[in-house]
Amino acid sequence: MKITLSFLVLFISSMAFSQVDPEKLRDDLKKLDALHDSLMPKYWTVNSLFGLSGSQTAFVNWAAGGRNNVAVLGFVDFTAIYQKRRIKWSNDVKLALGGMYYTDSLGKVQGLQKTDDRIDLATSIGYEFKQHWFLTAIGGFRTQFLDGFSFPNDSIPISRFMAPGYANFSLGIEYAPVDYFNVYLSPIASKMTFVNDGRLADAGAFGVRAAELDTVGNVLKRGLRFRNEIGAYFRLRFQKELFKNIEMKTRLELFSNYADNPQNIDVNFENIFTFKVNKWFQASLQWNLIYDDDIDIRDSKGRTGPRTQFKSVLGLGISYTLTNTKK
Numbered sequence: 001m002k003i004t005l006s007f008l009v010l011f012i013s014s015m016a017f018s019q020v021d022p023e024k025l026r027d028d029l030k031k032l033d034a035l036h037d038s039l040m041p042k043y044w045t046v047n048s049l050f051g052l053s054g055s056q057t058a059f060v061n062w063a064a065g066g067r068n069n070v071a072v073l074g075f076v077d078f079t080a081i082y083q084k085r086r087i088k089w090s091n092d093v094k095l096a097l098g099g100m101y102y103t104d105s106l107g108k109v110q111g112l113q114k115t116d117d118r119i120d121l122a123t124s125i126g127y128e129f130k131q132h133w134f135l136t137a138i139g140g141f142r143t144q145f146l147d148g149f150s151f152p153n154d155s156i157p158i159s160r161f162m163a164p165g166y167a168n169f170s171l172g173i174e175y176a177p178v179d180y181f182n183v184y185l186s187p188i189a190s191k192m193t194f195v196n197d198g199r200l201a202d203a204g205a206f207g208v209r210a211a212e213l214d215t216v217g218n219v220l221k222r223g224l225r226f227r228n229e230i231g232a233y234f235r236l237r238f239q240k241e242l243f244k245n246i247e248m249k250t251r252l253e254l255f256s257n258y259a260d261n262p263q264n265i266d267v268n269f270e271n272i273f274t275f276k277v278n279k280w281f282q283a284s285l286q287w288n289l290i291y292d293d294d295i296d297i298r299d300s301k302g303r304t305g306p307r308t309q310f311k312s313v314l315g316l317g318i319s320y321t322l323t324n325t326k327k
Contacts, residue, residue, distance in 0.1 A: 043083060043084045045080070045081045046078075046079070046080050047078075047079045047080075048077065048079065048321070049075075049077040049078075049274070049320075049321050050319065050321075051073075051076075051077075051284070051317055051318065051319040051320075052072070052074045052075075052317050052319075053072075053073050053074075053315040053316055053317025053318070054070070054071060054072040054073070054317060055070075055071045056069070056070045056071075057069050057070075067102050068103045069100050069101060069103065070100070070101045070103065071098065071100040071101075071115060072098060072099065073096070073097075073098030073115060073313070073315055073317070074096070074097055075094075075095060075097075075098075076094070076095040076096075077093075077094055078091075078093040078094075079091070079092050086127055087126075087128075088125070088126045088127075088134060088176075089124070089125045089126075090122075090123065090125075091122070091123045092121070092122040092123070093120075093121055094118060094119075094120035094121075095119060096116045096118040097116065097117055097145055097146070098114070098115040098116040098117075099112055099113060099114050100112070100113050111154065113149075114146060114148060115313070116311075117144040118142075118144060119141075119142065119143050119144060119145060120140075120141075121140065121141045121142075122138070122139070122141075123138070123139050123140070124136050124137065124139070124174075124184075125137055126174055132175060132177045133173065133174070133175055134173070134174040134176065135171075136171075136172060136174040136184060137169070137170070137171050138168070138169070138170050138172075138184065138186070139167075139168065139169050140166075140167065140168045140169075141165070141166070142165070142167075143161060143164065143165040143166070143194075144159065144160075144161060145161060146161070147159065147161075148160070157197075157200075158205075159200075160196070160197050160200070162196035162197075163195045163196050163197035163201075163205070163206075164193055164195055164205070164206040165194035165196065166194070167191075167192040167194070168189065168191050168192065168233070168255075169190045170186035170188065170189035170233045171186055171188050171189075172184055172186025172187065172188070173185055173186075180238060180240040181237070181238050181240075182237050183234075183235070183236050183237075184233075184234070184235040184236075184237075185232075185234050186232065186233040186234075187232050188230075189231055189232060189233035189255065190228060190229070191230075191231065191233075191255055191257070191266075192226065192227070192228050193206055193207055193226070193227040193228075193294075194225065194226055195208045195223075195224075195225050197225075198222065198223075198225075201223035201224060201225045202219065202222060202223040203223065204223055205295075205296075206294065206295055207227055207292070208223060208224045208225060208226065208227045209224040209227070210223045211223040229257040229259070229260070230258055230259065231255055231256045231257040231258045231259075231262065232256045233253070233254070233255050234252075234253070234254040234255075235251070235252065235253050235254075236250070236251070236252040237250065237251050238250040238251075245275065245276035245277075246274070246275055246276075247273070247274045247276075248272070249270075249271075249272040249273075249274070250271050251268075251269070252267075252268075252269050253266075253267070253268040253269075254266065254267060254268075261293065264293040265291075266293070266294075267289065267290065267292075268289075269287075269288070269290075270286070270287070270288050270289075271286070271287045272284060272287075273285045273286075276321075280318055280319065280320070281316070281317070281319065282317075282319045283314075283315065283316045284313070284314070284316075285313075285314050286313040286314075286315075287310070287311070287312055288312075289308065289309065289310050290310075291307075291309065292306070293306040294306075295309075297309070
């Protein structure tokens with residue numbers, strides 16, 4: 001009521017004193033818009049980062065050897081949070097795609113290898129039943145854009161779009177004492193694995209049931225392309241500017257399957273440091289650690305079994321940030 005009355009008073013004043021002065025009328029209308037923006041409640045907080053980085057290396061008569069290459073990496077890191085009274089709705093979108101072209105001395109492309117490939121979507125909605133405590137439902141989805149290979153073999157994909165694909169849903173309690181930190185625990189969580197490729201599904205890749213074969217290797221029953229696990233889920237998130245122009249963003253996820261080796265906990269850990277050089281340039285350092293005992297990996301000695309997966313990415317390039325934008 002107070003907001004409406006304020007607008008009405010300002011509008012009548014503008015019309016009464018600005019009839020013979022169009023410039024003043026325009027100025028008063030701008031003030032009216034500013035007053036509207038300042039008085040209306042703001043429910044959305046948006047924080048987004050868009051980046052593109054690259055490098056080029058060329059060798060001419062280089063005694064130590066090396067391969068000419070061009071590397072490019074693009075990424076999007078977007079967060080939108082809606083909060084009104086006791087309702088909080090958070091959305092995250094993380095996309096990344098990068099690769100390296102190997103060329104000969106004449107610039108002819110000899111090969112292409114991925115350096116990053118990621119689609120990671122997450123959403124959560126919570127109800128604050130007590131200060132800083134929320135009853136929260138979480139959903140998420142992860143996969144990749146392009147085929148992946150185990151080089152030097154670049155003809156047989158070891159992963160593809162939706163092979164694997166991961167979806168999860170959980171219901172639990174979230175504790176969020178401050179904007180930059182929250183902890184979530186769910187005793188009822190579902191983790192779904194999709195392997196939308198017949199060859200990989202038959203091989204039992206990514207934990208799905210493998211095909212049944214006869215004694216000479218003929219397929220009696222095709223492998224499954226879907227697996228669902230029920231268990232407990234834990235998530236920790238932290239995002240804050242530690243020092244001026246240095247921000248840290250951390251996410252730790254743990255999952256335990258109640259029905260199959262609950263002591264073997266799946267781990268997905270991500271830690272990102274961003275170093276802002278100026279408005280358009282920034283450096284980033286990213287570490288990813290994954291452990292899933294359902295995924296068999298062949299090591300350099302030819303042994304196959306569950307392995308800790310680790311990825312490190314250091315980048316410097318063009319970036320554009322939108323932060324704390326409320327509507």
